[in-house]
Amino acid sequence: MAQVSLSNVRKIYPGGFEAVRGFSLDIADGEFVVLVGPSGCGKTTTLRLVAGLEDISEGQVSIGGRVVNEVHPKDRDIAMVFQKYALYPHMSAYKNMAFALKLRKVPKPEIDSRVRAAAAMLGIEELLDRKPGKMSGGQQQRVAVGRAIVRNPKAFLFDEPLSNLDAKLRVTTRAELKALHQRLKTTTIYVTHDQEEAMTLGDRIVVMHKGQIQQADSPLEVYRHPANRFVASFIGTPPMNFLEGELVQEGSAVVFIEHTANGATGAGLRIPLTAEQSAKVRMRTGQAITLGLRPQMLREASPGARDRFEAGPVVSLEVRVVEPLGETMDVFATTPGGHKVVARVPAKQSLIPAGVHNFVVDMTQAHLFEPGELGVNLLLDR
Ligand SMILES: Nc1ncnc2c1ncn2[C@@H]1O[C@H](COP(=O)(O)OP(=O)(O)OP(=O)(O)O)[C@@H](O)[C@H]1O
Ligand SMILES: [Mg+2]
Incomplete structure (x- = not known):
């Protein structure tokens, strides 16, 4: 095991x-x-x-404290698992897993014990004599992971290893990989474009955009305190809603006024910020700004509701489509200013009919960004 820098x-x-x-x-390390x-x-x-x-x-990569820029891949002591498992088709699972060790002239009894231990860990003992062509995608994926494990590397590198699996298998295999890491505690770098996979697997997730890191933090930190609009839009489902507008001072409060977009004729939404938010962005009144609201922060307004939404401002939205998901439903709506928004609300007996409805906004969870794709989060303490 090793640190990677x-x-x-x-x-x-x-x-x-x-x-x-x-x-x-x-x-x-780990x-x-x-x-x-x-x-x-x-x-x-x-x-x-x-x-x-x-x-x-340019720059430097080091593994276990040693700069490896000039070190050959096979001498870096790391194991990579790709999206396409690249198993040798003519070899059994056993031989696939043993191959790298054989090349290194590891003694046969040791190869055998390592392969069998890995197979037991992955639950593929009964597949050891089988060739990849006669395995399911999930089984091949496990053999590929087994082949990485037996080498007992300093670090694992995974490149979208689950993307060939169907949705259900992806979720169970993901949990297996997490359990495996808790057991082996091998330093792991895992690549995915699936934000849910990133959230569930990572101790830390690194959000990238055009070759640069936008934020590297624990999953919950990235979700709750996105560094900028790009991170906010990429992490979380459904994606965060963004409304373009500006801030105006009204008495002691700062109010977000939605700009009208796409030829909308109605006046935009007016949403007062909380006192805490007002204090942070007061000097930006008169400037363009983007309001970010997660779909979970919008609720259909109902007079009896007694929760954190009760005190929030009410906005009226034109509901177009409702998608039931079981416990929740996604409401696709348009603001008076013409922005498209999604609200993820608790499911009810009946779907919300198309037409104008009032929604409550939990402004305590709202975000404010500078304009633009990479606009910084203005509410973060820095
Ligand atoms: N051999 C190459 N020569 C030139 N450009 C390349 C080469 N390989 C990748 N690129 C470019 O570098 C950029 C990054 O590619 P990379 O494969 O690292 O992306 P990725 O984040 O893994 O994407 P994906 O999610 O599609 O796998 C892309 O714009 C790609 O076109
Ligand atoms: Mg890729």
């Missing part, structure tokens, strides 16, 4: 495209770190730089 790492591919731009991260971000943001490239499968253009 990246310091100011850049990757410029031949042709000049800069896929990783000044990436710095210290991963503690930590499970998830790199998450949209397609093309540089997750795989970063992993390949750690593995040694790509040359580092």
Whole structure:
């Protein structure tokens, strides 16, 4: 096991495209770190730089305190599991798992005990004689993980290892991987574009955008205190709603006034900020600002409701479509200013009919961002 550090790492591919731009991260011994971000943001490239499968253009990668920029991949003592498991088709599961050890001339009895221990851990003992072509995707995935485990590496690198599995198997295998890490405590870097997978697996999640880290924190910290609008939009389902507008001072309160978009004719929403929020953004009155509301922070207004929503401001939304999900339902609506929003509300006996309805906003959980895709979160204490 080992610490993995990246310091100011850049990757410029031949042709000049800069896929990783000044990436710095210290991963503690035994930590499970998830790199998450949209397609093309540089997750795989970063992993390949750690593995040694790509040359580092600038900066330093170290594993266990040793700089490995010039170290051959096979001497870095790490194991990588890819999305395509790349098992050898003509070899049994046993031989697939034993192969790397055999190349290293590990004595046969030791290979056998390591392969059998890994197989037991992964529940694939009965598959050991079978070839990959005769296994399900989930079974092949476990063999691929087994092949990484037997090497007893300093670190595991996973690149979207669950994306070939169906939704149900993905959830159970995800839990198995987490349990496995709790058991082996091997330093792990795990890549996914699935924010839910990132949230559930990581000790820490690293949100990337165009080759750069936007935020690296515990999953709940990233969810509750997103550093900027991009992070806020990427983490959480359904994604956070964003309303463009400006702040105005009204007496001692600061009020968010929604700008009208897409040719909407009605006046925009007016939502007072809390006293605490007002104090933080008072100097920004008159300036453009983005209000961020998670779908869970909107509730249909009902006179009898007694919860944290009771005291919040009421907004009227034009409901277009309602999707029942069981315990909850997603309400797709439009604001008077023409912004599309989603509210995730507790399910009721009947769906909310299309038309204008009042919703309560839990403003204590709202976020305010500077304008733009990477606009910083103005309510964070820094
Ligand atoms: N060999 C290459 N030569 C030039 N550009 C490349 C090369 N490999 C990747 N890129 C570019 O670098 C960027 C990052 O690619 P990378 O594969 O790291 O993204 P990713 O975050 O893993 O995306 P995905 O979620 O789709 O797997 C992309 O814009 C990609 O087109
Ligand atoms: Mg990738």
